[in-house]
C-alpha cells in the first residue's frame with residue numbers, strides 16, 4: 224500500500240465550486256426557501272469544497288409544480304419520438320464535451336478513482352443514446368381479434384404512456400451513474416423528473432441538470448433539489464409525484480416503500496447487498512483472483528453489488544486468499560484525481576467509522592485479518608482494503624452490508640454446499656462464479672437467488688440487461704425492457720364497432 228500526494232481540480236471546476244448555493248428548478252438556479260445550506264466535503268482531504276442549498280418540503284413542492292407544468296406542456300408531451308431522441312443524443316454530446324470537468328467534480332466530491340468517474344460519464348452518454356433508440360420503438364399492441372366475437376366487435380389496443388412526474392432519489396456511491404441510470408429512461412419515456420441527490424454528493428447532479436438545459440431539454444423537465452433525507456421523504460410523500468425510483472440502503476428503502484403505500488405510488492427500489500463471489504478449483508486463477516479482488520475493492524467496496532463474501536473451493540482456498548490479500552496490499556490508496564491510485568477514500572468520516580467498527584466486530588467474532596484492517600493515519604477518510612478468514616456464517620460481518628473494502632473468505636467443498644452458503648442471506652443483488660466447467664456455471668447460476676449473476680467476470684452491466692435484486696435487495700428492475708417499462712403506464716382502449 225502506497226499513499227500519494229493530493230492533486231487539485233481544473234479552473235472550470237473551481238468556478239463551479241465557489242458559486243452561490245442553489246437548487247435547479249424550472250430551468251434555473253433557485254435559492255432554497257429556508258435560506259439554509261450545508262457544506263460539501265472532499266473525502267480525500269476531509270475539507271469543505273463547496274456549499275449546497277438545503278432543500279426541504281417547500282422546495283420539493285416548487286419542483287413538483289415545475290415538473291407537472293412541464294409534463295403537461297406541448298413542448299414536451301407532444302414531441303415526436305424522433306425529436307425526443309434527438310434531444311437525448313444532444314444531451315449525450317454535451318455531457319461528453321464536458322467529460323473532463325464532470326470527472327474532476329465527481330472525484331472531488333465522491334473520492335472515486337478518476338478512471339471510474341470517466342467510465343461513468345462515457346456510460347451515461349451511452350445510456351442516453353440507448354434510451355433515445357427505445358423512445359422510437361415504444362409501441363402498444365393491437366388486440367381486436369381476441370376481445371371481439373359472440374356478436375360483439377371492438378377495435379382494441381394498448382397504449383404505453385409516461386407514468387408522469389417522477390421522483391428520483393440517488394445515493395452517493397456513484398453520483399453521475401446513479402443519476403443517469405434513472406434520468407435517461409425517465410426522459411425517453413416522456414416523464415419529467417425531480418432528482419434528490421445524496422447529501423454527501425450534490426454537485427454533479429446540479430451540473431448535469433444545467434447541461435440538460437444547454438442541450439435544449441425544456442425548462443422544468445429535469446429539476447434537482449439538493450438536501451437531506453427530509454427532502455427525499457417530502458418527495459416520496461408528495462401527492463403530485465406519480466412514481467419514485469430510489470437507490471440507497473435497505474433500511475431507508477423500507478421506509479420509502481411504507482410512505483409510498485399511502486399514495487399507491489409506483490416504486491422501484493435498488494437497495495443493499497451481501498453478494499457472494501464463488502471460486503471453484505477448476506477456475507482460471509489468473510482471472511478468478513483479480514476478479515474476486517476487483518469485486519470487493521472497486522470503488523473502495525462502496526458498491527451495492529460488491530462481492531463481500533468470497534467462497535473458495537477447499538483445495539484452492541489458501542492460494543486464492545493469498546492472491547487476493549496480495550492484491551489488497553499492493554493497491555495504491557489516495558486521491559482519485561491521481562491516476563496512479565486504485566483505491567479512494569470512504570465517502571465520509573461516519574462511513575469510515577462504520578467500516579472500522581465492522582472490522583473490530585469481525586475480530587471479536589473470531590475472524591483473522593490476513594490483509595489490511597486499519598484506517599490510514601492521514602487527512603481524508605481512507606481505510607486499507609481488508610481480507611478476513613475464519614468466520615462462521617452466523618457472524619454479523621458475514622451477514623450485514625458493510626459498504627467498505629472488507630471481504631470475508633470461507634472455504635466450501637461442493638456445488639450443493641456453496642449454493643446454500645451463497646443463498647444464506649436476506650439480500651439477493653449479485654453473485655460471481657469463477658469456473659471453467661460450463662455445466663457447473665449454468666447450474667449454479669440457476670440456483671443462486673440473485674438478480675445478477677456474473678460468470679468468469681464480476682459487476683458487468685448493460686442498459687439492455689435488467690439490473691436489480693431479489694429479496695431485500697430491491698423491487699423491480701432498472702435497465703432492460705423492465706427498467707424502461709417502470710417509467711410507463713399501460714392503457715387499454717376499446718372502440719365499439721358494433722354499431723355498423
Ligand code: ADP
Nearest residue numbers: 393394419420421422451452455456471472475
Ligand atoms: P446512506 O445511509 O448510505 O446515506 P440512504 O439510503 O439513507 O443511504 O440514502 C440514499 C438517499 O436517500 C439519499 O439521497 C438520502 O438523502 C435519501 N433519503 C434518506 N432518508 C430518506 C427518506 N426517509 N425518504 C426518502 N429519501 C431518503
